[in-house]
Amino acid sequence: xxxxxxxxxxxxxxxxxxxxxxxxxxxxxxxxxxxxxxxxxxxxxxxxxxxxxxxxxxxxxxxxxxxxxxxxxxxxxxxxxxxxxxxxxxxxxxxxxxxxxxxxxxxxxxxxxxxxxxxxxxxxxxxxxxxxxxxxxxxxxxxxxxxxxxxxxxxxxxxxxxxxxxxxxxxxxxxxxxxxxxxxxxxxxxxxxxxxxxxxxxxxxxxxxxxxxxxxxxxxxxxxxxxxxxxxxxxxxxxxxxxxxxxxxxxxxxxxxxxxxxxxxxxxxxxxxxxxxxxxxxxxxxxxxxxxxxxxxxxxxxxxxxxxxxxx
Amino acid sequence: xxxxxxxxxxxxxxxxxxxxxxxxxxxxxxxxxxxxxxxxxxxxxxxxxxxxxxxxxxxxxxxxxxxxxxxxxxxxxxxxxxxxxxxxxxxxxxxxxxxxxxxxxxxxxxxxxxxxxxxxxxxxxxxxxxxxxxxxxxxxxxxxxxxxxxxxxxxxxxxxxxxxxxxxxxxxxxxxxxxxxxxxxxxxxxxxxxxxxxxxxxxxxxxxxxxxxxxxxxxxxxxxxxxxxxxxxxxxxxxxxxxxxxxxx
Numbered sequence: 001x002x003x004x005x006x007x008x009x010x011x012x013x014x015x016x017x018x019x020x021x022x023x024x025x026x027x028x029x030x031x032x033x034x035x036x037x038x039x040x041x042x043x044x045x046x047x048x049x050x051x052x053x054x055x056x057x058x059x060x061x062x063x064x065x066x067x068x069x070x071x072x073x074x075x076x077x078x079x080x081x082x083x084x085x086x087x088x089x090x091x092x093x094x095x096x097x098x099x100x101x102x103x104x105x106x107x108x109x110x111x112x113x114x115x116x117x118x119x120x121x122x123x124x125x126x127x128x129x130x131x132x133x134x135x136x137x138x139x140x141x142x143x144x145x146x147x148x149x150x151x152x153x154x155x156x157x158x159x160x161x162x163x164x165x166x167x168x169x170x171x172x173x174x175x176x177x178x179x180x181x182x183x184x185x186x187x188x189x190x191x192x193x194x195x196x197x198x199x200x201x202x203x204x205x206x207x208x209x210x211x212x213x214x215x216x217x218x219x220x221x222x223x224x225x226x227x228x229x230x231x232x233x234x235x236x237x238x239x240x241x242x243x244x245x246x247x248x249x250x251x252x253x254x255x256x257x258x259x260x261x262x263x264x265x266x267x268x269x270x271x272x273x274x275x276x277x278x279x280x281x282x283x284x285x286x287x288x289x290x291x292x293x294x295x296x297x298x299x300x301x302x303x304x305x306x307x308x309x310x311x312x
Numbered sequence: 313x314x315x316x317x318x319x320x321x322x323x324x325x326x327x328x329x330x331x332x333x334x335x336x337x338x339x340x341x342x343x344x345x346x347x348x349x350x351x352x353x354x355x356x357x358x359x360x361x362x363x364x365x366x367x368x369x370x371x372x373x374x375x376x377x378x379x380x381x382x383x384x385x386x387x388x389x390x391x392x393x394x395x396x397x398x399x400x401x402x403x404x405x406x407x408x409x410x411x412x413x414x415x416x417x418x419x420x421x422x423x424x425x426x427x428x429x430x431x432x433x434x435x436x437x438x439x440x441x442x443x444x445x446x447x448x449x450x451x452x453x454x455x456x457x458x459x460x461x462x463x464x465x466x467x468x469x470x471x472x473x474x475x476x477x478x479x480x481x482x483x484x485x486x487x488x489x490x491x492x493x494x495x496x497x498x499x500x501x502x503x504x505x506x507x508x509x510x511x512x513x514x515x516x517x518x519x520x521x522x523x524x525x526x527x528x529x530x531x532x533x534x535x536x537x538x539x540x541x542x543x544x545x546x547x548x549x550x551x552x553x554x555x556x557x558x559x560x561x
Binding site for chain 2: 069070071074092093094096097098099100101102103104105107108109110111112113122126127128129130131132133134135136137138139140174175176177178179180181182183184192196220228231232237238239244245247252253263264270273274275276287288289290291292293294295296301304305308309312
């Protein structure tokens with residue numbers, strides 16, 4: 001099968017999500033093509049060449065593609081995708097933004113948030129915030145899939161040196177313009193790639209108190225997450241949100257502090273290997289999914305946790 | 313300017329859904345239905361643009377069976393001026409929905425189309441992007457802030473790493489994220505008034521659009537339930553368990 005993986009990157013490095021998407025891609029074929037679209041993205045191309053099971057890297061490198069805006073890049077991708085049977089991209093905000101537009105241009109259906117590949121045309125995807133799993137079969141000649149990273153392990157890079165082929169097509173974009181980006185700068189691991197996540201909810205009561213969560217995360221080398229309530233209240237930035245419409249994570253350890261456990265939040269973290277919940281309400285829904293439950297006041301628990309972890 | 317808002321009738325977000333015994337889908341009979349929460353945010357944003365004097369007219373559209381009229385009446389009570397129901401009993405997938413909305417957009421010629429970023433039933437997050445692609449209009453997805461300026465709209469988007477701001481030429485398609493606004497509560501006078509606003513029913517066949525399902529649902533299953541674990545009594549016990557039993561720290 002001819003399989004194309006669309007790389008997610010920031011013109012400097014491949015995002016961690018690609019290594020998960022790659023695992024899904026290898027379930028179709030071990031001779032994959034990767035498409036890198038961007039501007040001055042040589043280091044990304046180099047990383048893509050080293051991806052396991054990849055034998056060709058297609059590159060569209062032009063200032064018109066610097067911010068990968070869908071108005072022109074979707075046309076670029078659709079033109080290439082015509083030559084493939086399967087096209088995959090991470091189900092990140094990048095993939096979700098661009099792939100449906102490609103699908104419309106090709107007049108094919110798309111399958112969102114694939115968590116399992118059953119056969120080359122049959123996939124499992126969550127619906128209703130993960131409270132049901134649908135097995136769907138596509139009837140189209142080109143299969144367009146976004147891949148949920150948390151459902152596939154990573155495939156590490158090898159000493160592979162895939163060939164590079166430049167695609168010279170330059171498409172102008174007269175419809176949209178990039179203005180600014182405010183990215184959360186953090187030395188912590190990326191939320192969707194972290195081994196441990198410490199997440200805070202409304203129970204923290206203020207942005208100042210949310211700092212406890214960050215301290216605890218730093219103590220464990222963890223990423224920081226938040227419930228929708230905590231983000232809406234301004235305790236944490238939007239990109240911390242874990243849930244149905246935020247990020248879906250599955251770390252080895254997820255520590256939920258002051259989070260009641262709305263189904264929308266559970267949808268984003270219930271596949272974590274070990275879940276710890278700390279909440280003063282013994283009836284909180286979060287306790288129905290936790291492996292270790294501590295019913296206690298979080299303002300007493302947090303200082304104790306920090307002291308005990310720091311001393312050990 | 314004129315704004316077109318697309319809304320979907322879905323199982324209410326508070327309902328604990330049940331998978332049908334024959335695995336053909338999720339039980340929707342005798343279940344509370346409401347407007348998709350993201351579409352409510354889309355509706356609210358349109359009304360705010362009208363209150364600011366930027367929009368002149370709001371047309372709301374939905375696709376579904378006759379009961380969907382109820383959802384459209386809610387949209388009219390929020391503040392839409394007129395409603396269109398594209399009536400069908402068929403299962404409408406995102407590409408079909410986008411094709412239907414394309415025809416409606418061509419008939420209505422709005423400057424802005426606002427939709428929810430995803431519906432909380434099928435969780436696809438595709439229709440807005442597909443519609444923008446079909447119309448060859450710019451798209452501002454996952455929007456948390458909108459500013460209409462002359463012939464452009466400035467959109468702040470919630471992306472994985474933080475926020476991104478784009479400027480789009482009008483006409484444009486916007487999909488809403490949670491923090492764009494807080495939808496208002498409906499007032500009784502507005503609910504009463506909504507009953508008198510125009511609601512047009514258009515049989516889907518009239519639009520001459522291919523609505524055939526491209527994705528076949530083979531089965532719908534309940535995921536493996538996670539079992540509740542144990543209670544620990546204090547921080548010391550918790551840390552010991554995480555270290556020696558779960559071995560995750």
